[in-house]
Amino acid sequence: MSALAELTLSIRQGLGLAHKRDIAEVVERLYGSHAPRGNLTPDAPASRTAKRFSLHSDAEHRNDGLTPVGDDCAAIPDGDGYLLLATEGYLNDFVASQPWFAGYCGVMVNVSDIYAMGGRPIAVVDALWSDGANQAKPILEGLATAAQIYGVPVVGGHSNLRNDRPQLSVAILGRAKQLLSSFAAKPGQQLLAAIDLRGHFREPFIWWDASTGAPPERLRQDLEILPTLAENGLCASAKDISNAGVVGTLLMLLECSGLGAVIDIDAIPRPEAIEMERWLCCFPSFGFVLAVDSENSTAVIKRFSQRGIACAAIGLTDASRKIRLALGDERQTLWDLDEQPLTGCGLITASEV
Known part of the structure; x- marks a missing residue:
């Protein structure tokens, strides 16, 4: 070979x-055969981008108002631009073995998703589980460090310090004028x-x-x-x-x-x-x-x-x-x-x- x-x-x-x-x-499981996707027809290649991000208004679509799934963020038409929404969850062994870096990645990776779509981040929220405050501390410190470095505030979330292991997910909101x-x-x-x-x-x-x-x-x-x-x-x-x-x-x-x-x-x-x-x-x-x-x-x-x-x-x-x-x-x-x-x-x- x-x-x-x-x-x-x-x-x-x-x-x-x-x-x-x-x-x-x-x-x-979520959508069946009705996942919001873009249309590609041989006679209209030039209009593909507009179709992919247009709102579905015809009755055959069950997911009216949803843009195609598969991008780094959900892109929601809003005024003269788009709201961008994304989330990341982290493997348990990563959070347990690299707690500070896991928290840091909670912001860093989500921020990258927003920029990959041509947007700029607004804020993040986190969901954190741990077995006590001491186990949560390095995760939160990593999260706070990255929030400061990338200039994206943590504006809320969920915490549970009475779990049997550390777990973390982080979601982000952003906005784009023009999409990538x-x-x-x-x-x-x-x-x-x-x-x-x-x-x-x-x-x-x-x-x-x-x-x-x-x-x-x-x-x-x-x-x-x-x-x-x-x-x-x-x-x-x-x-x-x-x-x-x-x-x-x-x-x-x-x-x-x-x-x-x-x-x-x-x-x-x-x-x-x-x-x-x-x-x-x-x-x-x-x-x-x-x-x-x-x-x-x-x-x-x-x-x-x-x-x-x-x-x-x-x-x-x-x-x-x-x-x-x-x-x-x-x-x-x-x-x-x-x-x-x-x-x-x-x-x-x-x-x-």
Whole structure:
């Protein structure tokens, strides 16, 4: 088996994509066949973005008023923009073994989701369970530290200090003038990866930490790139890199937009001396994938590079609905969305309408 074939298999069978496959079961249970999704019809490709974020008013939709599910946040039309709503829950063993960092991530990860949608955060609320106040203390300290660093207040929540273990979830509210969305990519666009390489792994885990210890003002200004791109019309489609890694996150974005792509593994920004397989599975504290028109690609890359963030074109979207990895002249198919959905949050095709 070639190195690329082994890498493709490792990503396909990894825990990151396994967690994302679980989303399909949740979507099915909540919505059945009526999940709010965007329409993709062959005769109207130019109107896809408007359809994806329009309110459903016809009687056949059971979820009137809901925008498509599958993005980093729920986008709720409100006045001349959108309210953004998201939440994150954390694995029990993570909260127990890394309580301070779990609290910190409660804000950091939610903030990233808001910016990935072209928005700016307003406030967060938390839900915390613990076995006593002492167990809750480092979690709350991490939460408070990140709230101060990212300038996002904790305005309320829920607490239970009489539980048998520590548990944490955090929700966030934000607002966007112009959306960045997983549903807005088009065939023929360049795929970009923007990752802050000025960090380190929090050993022995695959979490790339470029946040703790960094200047707060720099962190906030780096994130401001995303809504600026949306408002300047340079980009309409983005997603923050999750625990599915760079490639897995791109797969989720492409599924939502009903597209395929060829991804050049060697082009993905990566710190020196970091093994490729580990890097492709890691969750970076600052990492985004974007689908950008070719004429805007240079300008977008420049915005990130001016802030010291590595950004490169790593692939090209197409209408194949197959996600293929490339290494030199070799190609390997990672996923065929016509054969198997990942999250079940993709576009409704003409045959399904």
